Amino acid sequence: MSKKSTGMNEKDHSMHTGHEMKGMNHTEHDKSSMEHSMHEGHDSSNMDHSMHEGHDMGGMDHSMHMGNFKQKFWLSLILAIPIIVLSPMMGMELPFQFSFPGSNWVVLVLAIILFVYGGQPFLSGAKMELKMKSPAMMTLIAMGISVAFFYSLYSFIANTFFHAHVMDFFWELATLIVIMLLGHWIEMNAVMNASDALQKLAELLPDEVTRVKADGTEEKVSLQAVHENDHLIVRAGDKMPTDGLIEKGTSIVDESAVTGESRGVVKKVGDRVIGGSVNGEGTMTILVTGTGESGYLAQVMDMVRKAQADKSKLEALSDKVAKWLFYVALFAGILAFVAWLFVSDLPSALERMVTVFIIACPHALGLAIPLVVARSTSIAAKNGLLLKNRNALENAHDLDMVLLDKTGTLTQGSFAVTGVETFVTALDKKTVLQYIGALENSANHPIATGIMNYMKEQKITPFKAENEKNIAGVGLKGQVEGQEVKIVNAKALKDLGIEVDQASIAHYQEQGNTISYLLIKDQLVGLIALGDQIKAEAKEFITALTARGIEPVMLTGDNEEAAANVAAYLGIKQYYASLMPDDKEKIVAQLVNKGKRVAMVGDGINDAPSLARATIGIAIGAGTDVAIDSADVVLTNSNPLDILHFIDLAKQTRIKMVQNLWWGAGYNIVAIPLAAGVLAPWGIILNPAVGAALMSLSTIIVALNAMTLKIKK
Structure with missing residues (x-):
């Protein structure tokens, strides 16, 4: 297995700058100029x-x-x-x-x-x-x-x-x-009108923040008024207004949309936070370290803009045909004018040249691609695909690789309970949960949050716990229902010499789940597994993709262990873990620069630059607006199997486009020389009316050919 983990510290976030964001302060620009520069x-x-x-x-x-x-x-x-x-x-x-x-x-x-x-x-x-x-x-x-x-x-x-x-x-x-x-x-x-991905990035930040003044009192100010080294209060459920360092408080921060990390991240004093991430249940005070161009989201925005600008250099197939046809017609028309000027008179020479120029601009060529695009877009919509870029199908006909974000693309994108097991007949799964919930109820970490949310959904009330204590590196313990209860990890279980039936945990381990074990009086009685559940269709999709000769590669901001487990379970040989947005974008750019035709599939803000950079960007419909607006194609059903429909449709669309271009412009191979009069010495000159009839015929053929486009499931 080829695997690579690319870590990145805050200094590595430095990217090209050049655009301010709505809601971010910059000393030389006001809000309107920021928004203007963003749209520029x-x-x-x-x-x-x-x-x-x-x-x-x-x-x-x-x-x-x-x-x-x-x-x-x-x-x-x-x-x-x-x-x-x-x-x-x-x-x-x-x-x-x-x-x-x-x-x-x-x-x-x-x-x-x-x-x-x-x-x-x-x-x-x-x-x-x-x-x-x-x-x-x-x-x-x-x-x-x-x-x-x-x-x-x-x-x-x-x-x-x-x-x-x-x-x-x-x-x-x-x-x-x-x-x-x-x-x-x-x-x-x-084709759908693409919304402004950069505008959506700017909207991730709040318009107003709470700032701590020098005398310790609080004031409400607009985000444009915030400067580096200011002190801001971020309350439960609020978005982080800027990049910063935590000065007071602890909380669990949801960075999934920004970095791709599926689990909530515990943040305490001295830790860094990223603008745009979402605070959990705690209240904290942060020291502002990045605003305007220096902020993380501003850098992501600039990467998206640059990637889209570079990608815009791609030339449509119809433009390539039109370019050559322009040069051929120009050369043939001028040559015909000069030749007829010698053998006849000026009016005849002028008429021949004009006829060549007009015949070289067939009506069918203008409809050849649009009619295929209209037909393929209709078929795509019926198969859960929205095409936002008219060149998407044209550029995806012969892909080499599909790069896949893990969280939200191959997995469900939420850290939640995936299973509960009991090892003793005296306890059912509900009771196991009540014991576990008793200790986790007052804990402040991602596992506890996931467990308590699950119990609320199942309407299960936990038992009451007393004398709860945190066991460093092990788990939790306390008195529940008059008994000593512990929740421990796999390492602690092994240290206690307790063996667990491997068959009962194999499925959870394969999917990279975190497993916590419930002990009552040091006897193993049950377990609970949490993780980002792999989508049911993911394995079938990877198998089918490989069968088509397209290499799947997983890119994720998640940790190495979780990435390795998911890759192994799905059969993905190459993956990259612990990636930041610029890491993903660099990997995509390197492959594209090597001449690889690359599709990138993602759903988060961290995927936006790489979606814009890839040959084809495919966004999961349930993902963020930023990812969707940076992509060329949107999977409305968030089903990875729909990507296969897209690939198959792309192949058929390319075939129809080529056929239509031949019908739309191919007759020029005969019509232009005849219009120029190359067979005039033998008495054969293309009558303009015949040329017009040929143009009409090619237009009809182009329309009928476009309507025959279809894909087999």
């Missing part, structure tokens, strides 16, 4: 964060929300219908078309409005792509609609004022803009 680095609130910067949903402007696409589509359609009815399709009049005196002016006015209004997102997207020196889908569409518009404008002037007979492309302009807007609307409607 993260633009995924309404857009897909895995696209190019400035290229969301295929190069759209960041302000283009789904509602804008819907509005633009319907208004553009209203403008396009008269153009489609009043202007010919590449010189060929369709049966439903007609004209009347002055109809050409109506078409011109509507086309200008449509080009400026409906074409705006594509022109803006193309500008950003060219600025980034990476022409793709938006540049190809912008070239098509710009050439169609300006050549048609030239045609209008020539035909209206000089009585020439130059073919226009108003029909192509209208249909191209409307279909491309429809494609983006379908795609955005199919």
